[in-house]
Amino acid sequence: MLAVTADDHPSVAPGGPVAVLANPTAGRGRNRGLLPQVLHRLAAAGRPVRPLHAHTAEEAEAACHAAVADGASALVAIGGDGTVHRAVQAVAGTAVPFGAVPAGTGNDFAADTGFPVDPLAAADVIAAALRDGRTRPVDLARMTAADGTSRWYAAVLAAGFDAIVNERANRMRWPSGPRRYDLAILVELARLRPRRYTLRLDGVAHEVDAVLVAVGNCASYGGGMRVCPDADPTDGLLDVVVGGRFDRRTLMRVKPRIYRGTHVTHPLVSSYRARTVELSAEGITTYADGERALDLPLTVTAAPAALRLLR
Known part of the structure; x- marks a missing residue:
């Protein structure tokens, strides 16, 4: 069994930026107009919010890795399961916490791990967890x-x-x-x-x-x-x-x-x-x-x- 715990990794600077990977084409673009509101609600946690820029899935994944390497205090994915998939490659097995805002065609991981189905409500949950320093561990597969x-x-x-x-x-x-x-x-x-x-x-x-x-x-x-x-x-x-x-x-x-x-x-x-x-x-x-x-x-x-x- 591959076990990963927070003790295996250095602590994350609590004041670092929150990196946000948003897929504007997720869900055939139906939630694109919500992006400014989602970013605003995430900013309520009191930390800088840093949107990541990418044109392809490969660039998105690379941007997530770079953000984590640059000291992001958290990573948030706005999109569906494909967006989550790209983002978790960067934070899996690290102490950098992750949030999923369901905005895609398939939002199975977000639903199965208890995030609200409404994107704005999910952003509020993530912001509250950031403010409170609250995380909970879940498994991944490798x-x-x-x-x-x-x-x-x-x-x-x-x-x-x-x-x-x-x-x-x-x-x-x-x-x-x-x-x-x-x-x-x-x-x-x-x-x-x-x-x-x-x-x-x-x-x-x-x-x-x-x-x-x-x-x-x-x-x-x-x-x-x-x-x-x-x-x-x-x-x-x-x-x-x-x-x-x-x-x-x-x-x-x-x-x-x-x-x-x-x-x-x-x-x-x-x-x-x-x-x-x-x-x-x-x-x-x-x-x-x-x-x-x-x-x-x-x-x-x-x-x-x-x-x-x-x-």
């Missing part, structure tokens, strides 16, 4: 590829049908917007087949034929789909949910149940809990927090208390 490449994620790693659909949608140039994802689903449903996965859970090997594999630090992904409904980001463990040899009709019947988390009672679904998950299959690129991540094979390790939340 994934490592065969070549040693390593990244953190906050919510769920998808390594089955949903990851395959995302990969196809990202390769498509037409149509635009949500229709691209809908078309990718139709294409991949026509090609649906179980794939052979090898899972090694805390050293115990499992060979499975499956169409759905998810490794959750939190319960939800995709904007409220409770794919790992029993996952708890404070228990030091990862939840693994495997959907077995579904055919197209059965998968489409079961998929709506994921929003309620009741799919885990289906006889073709198996659930596990482990500290370390080794996962391999041919031709799968994973998606973590909705972002394109690492190719299989990879290892996911629970990182207890790796993030200090401003809540």
